[in-house]
Amino acid sequence: xxxxxxxxxxxxxxxxxxxxxxxxxxxxxxxxxxxxxxxxxxxxxxxxxxxxxxxxxxxxxxxxxxxxxxxxxxxxxxxxxxxxxxxxxxxxxxxxxxxxxxxxxxxxxxxxxxxxxxxxxxxxxxxxxxxxxxxxxxxxxxxxxxxxxxxxxxxxxxxxxxxxxxxxxxxxxxxxxxxxxxxxxxxxxxxxxxxxxxxxxxxxxxxxxxxxxxxxxxxxxxxxxxxxxxxxxxxxxxxxxxxxxxxxxxxxxxxxxxxxxxxxxxxxxxxxxxxxxxxxxxxxxxxxxxxxxxxxxxxxxxxxxxxxxxxxxxxxxxxxxxxxxxxxxxxxxxxxxxxxxxxxxxxxxxxxxxxxxxxxxxxxxxxxxxxxxxxxxxxxxxxxxxxxxxxxxxxxxxxxxxxxxxxxxxxxxxxxxxxxxxxxxxxxx
Numbered sequence: 001x002x003x004x005x006x007x008x009x010x011x012x013x014x015x016x017x018x019x020x021x022x023x024x025x026x027x028x029x030x031x032x033x034x035x036x037x038x039x040x041x042x043x044x045x046x047x048x049x050x051x052x053x054x055x056x057x058x059x060x061x062x063x064x065x066x067x068x069x070x071x072x073x074x075x076x077x078x079x080x081x082x083x084x085x086x087x088x089x090x091x092x093x094x095x096x097x098x099x100x101x102x103x104x105x106x107x108x109x110x111x112x113x114x115x116x117x118x119x120x121x122x123x124x125x126x127x128x129x130x131x132x133x134x135x136x137x138x139x140x141x142x143x144x145x146x147x148x149x150x151x152x153x154x155x156x157x158x159x160x161x162x163x164x165x166x167x168x169x170x171x172x173x174x175x176x177x178x179x180x181x182x183x184x185x186x187x188x189x190x191x192x193x194x195x196x197x198x199x200x201x202x203x204x205x206x207x208x209x210x211x212x213x214x215x216x217x218x219x220x221x222x223x224x225x226x227x228x229x230x231x232x233x234x235x236x237x238x239x240x241x242x243x244x245x246x247x248x249x250x251x252x253x254x255x256x257x258x259x260x261x262x263x264x265x266x267x268x269x270x271x272x273x274x275x276x277x278x279x280x281x282x283x284x285x286x287x288x289x290x291x292x293x294x295x296x297x298x299x300x301x302x303x304x305x306x307x308x309x310x311x312x313x314x315x316x317x318x319x320x321x322x323x324x325x326x327x328x329x330x331x332x333x334x335x336x337x338x339x340x341x342x343x344x345x346x347x348x349x350x351x352x353x354x355x356x357x358x359x360x361x362x363x364x365x366x367x368x369x370x371x372x373x374x375x376x377x378x379x380x381x382x383x384x385x386x387x388x389x390x391x392x393x394x395x396x397x398x399x400x401x402x403x404x405x406x407x408x409x410x411x412x413x414x415x416x417x418x419x420x421x422x423x424x425x426x427x428x429x
Contacts, residue, residue, distance in 0.1 A: 002098050002425035004418070008159060012421055013360070015156035016149070016414045023149045023413060024132065024406070026050060030141040031125040031134040035107050038079045040171045043107040043141075047087045047169040050148055055155065056089035056167070063171070063182040071185070073382050075176035075214075075337040084171055086179045088187060091151070091165040098163035098425030100190035102385075103151075103416070104180065104375060105144035105197075106173030109136035110398050117400045131395075131403040138394025138404035143196030144169060146392070146409055150416035154426065161424035166190055173375050175214070175335045180375035184383060192349035192423065193379045193387040196412055198394030203361075203408055204368030205353065206389035208262035208342040210269060211298030212373050213307045214335030217242055217315055218291045219279075220328040233326045235290040236279045242329070243292060245318040246272045249310065253299060260300035262342055263369045270297040271371060297371065300340040308333060341377035347386035352419050357390070360414035365390055390415075 004012075033042035048058040063081045068074050112122035112135045120126040125134035132142070147167065154160055166187055170179035197206065219242065221235035252258070253270040263269040272294065279290025298307045312331060319329035344350065345367075357365045379385040392408035 002162070002422065004422050004426070008157065008421070008426060009418065011157035012153050012159070012417050013414055015153035016410065016417050018156065019149045019153055019413070020410055023145055023409060026145045026148065027132060027137065027142055028125045030107070030145065031137050032123055034123045035109050035136065036111050037108060037172070037175060038084070040084055040108050044085070044087050044169065047107060051087070051089035051167065054089070054148060054151055056091060058087050058089050060085035061088055061183050061186045063178050068178065068181060068185065071181060071382070073177065073181050073378050075178055076334045077178060078175055078334050086171055086183050087169045088183055089167045091161055093160060093162045093164070093427055095427065096163055097427070098161065099192065099423055100164040101420065101423050102166040102168060102190045102193040103147040104168040104170065104193060104195045105140050105147065106170050106179065106375065107141070107144065108171050108174050109139065110174050113400060119401055127406070130406050132406060133401055133403040135402055138198045138392070138402055139397035140197050140391065142394070142404045142409045143198065143391045143412065146196050146413040147194070147416050149413045150420050153413070153417045154421060155429065158429055159421070159426040160429050161420060162427040163424035164190065165420070165424060170375065177336070177338060177375050177378060180378050184378050189383055189385060193376070193385055194349065194353070194416065194419065195374060195376050195387065195389045196391035196416065197374050197389050198391045198397060198404065199366065199368055201395050202366050202393050203357070203363070203411065204390060205350070205365040206343050206374060206376065207345060207367045207369050208260070208300060209340060209370040209373045209377065211304050211307070211338045211340035212336040213296045213298060213304050213311065214333065215294050215296065215311050216291060216332045216334060217294070218289065218330045218332070220289050221287060221326070233324070234286045235327065236287040238324050238327045239277070239279065239290040239292050241321060241323060242315060242318040243274050245314050246294070249314055253297070258299060262300055266369060266371065269369070269371045270299050272296050295336070298338070298340050300342060302340070304337045304339050308337065338373055338377060339381060341380050343376060343380065343387060343389055349386045349388045349423065352423060353388040353390055353415065356418040356422070357411070357415040360418055361411040
């Protein structure tokens with residue numbers, strides 16, 4: 001790595017501090033876009049504006065199933081990709097002296113849930129007690145703005161990276177990862193990747209992450225009037241019986257001997273969640289059909305394909321129960337088919353992240369073995385590119401009143417700016 005001149009280092013950090021107000025302005029603009037699945041267009045257009053503000057020319061990268069579906073990192077999509085192209089921008093130096101880097105983040109967010117339970121509307125960002133509230137504020141629009149402001153801080157200091165720098169704003173991190181895969185496949189490989197995903201109530205460095213499989217079970221029963229309910233097969237009750245079959249599986253997967261060393265100390269790293277249910281037609285009719293959606297975690301050492309086979313077996317065994325006789329059970333896999341991943345701390349980009357964070361904040365990044373997942377797996381598993389995943393302190397992501405710490409955002413911006421400058425080197429504008 002190229003050693004930073006002390007004067008340049010000081011100028012970069014001072015620029016970061018001067019950008020605090022602009023950082024929040026751009027975060028608020030992004031949060032105001034309700035970029036749930038299939039509705040990311042507003043946030044993507046905002047990213048185009050932000051990249052242009054940085055003096056970069058944005059480019060759209062489509063997600064094309066026909067060209068990507070044979071890739072081992074591909075997940076079966078949930079909706080069509082038309083009109084939802086990822087956005088990237090590339091900085092090219094006058095003279096390439098340093099190492100290339102990708103800064104990546106996702107613009108998609110999960111649904112807000114019961115909006116009436118939020119203290120302030122989920123897409124009207126608000127500041128309370130030093131934190132920004134809003135859906136996606138933490139996961140992970142703050143991280144995206146931080147990497148953009150880190151680049152802007154160099155510019156304000158009269159500097160720019162002395163190596164190629166790619167910025168990716170992607171879709172579907174929350175359900176497939178296919179947006180990240182599309183950008184990775186379309187763009188030249190860089191020497192390292194940084195993804196500023198949020199930490200769990202602290203500034204955390206992702207040391208590992210589980211894989212995830214999404215599955216959908218549809219049960220068709222035999223309808224009847226409630227007065228003759230014994231003659232029917234209730235699809236909702238049948239679906240519940242299938243769901244209960246996964247309790248013992250979940251317990252088995254969390255047995256101590258099955259837990260990878262990267263997750264030691266966590267009591268329950270592999271989770272089986274039933275997140276959606278649709279079913280029934282009338283309170284006084286035996287339900288004809290019910291569909292449940294599940295998310296099953298995959299421990300390091302296991303694979304998504306093996307867990308898929310486990311799900312197929314468990315559903316088949318449950319469907320053969322006497323209580324489900326007469327019911328039709330269908331199983332489909334759409335959404336995540338994602339393998340677990342480890343992010344070693346001994347890579348140069350990881351060591352730089354820890355060192356830069358200590359200098360930028362006076363504190364230490366905390367290790368975080370994640371029971372969720374990120375787009376970082378693509379770069380590590382399928383491109384052999386070292387990837388550092390770390391980000392600001394966020395609370396209640398995927399929940400009610402999601403929020404992120406303002407001081408933490410600025411600390412991550414300072415960290416990213418120092419990491420960017422040292423990894424890529426700098427040249428005068």
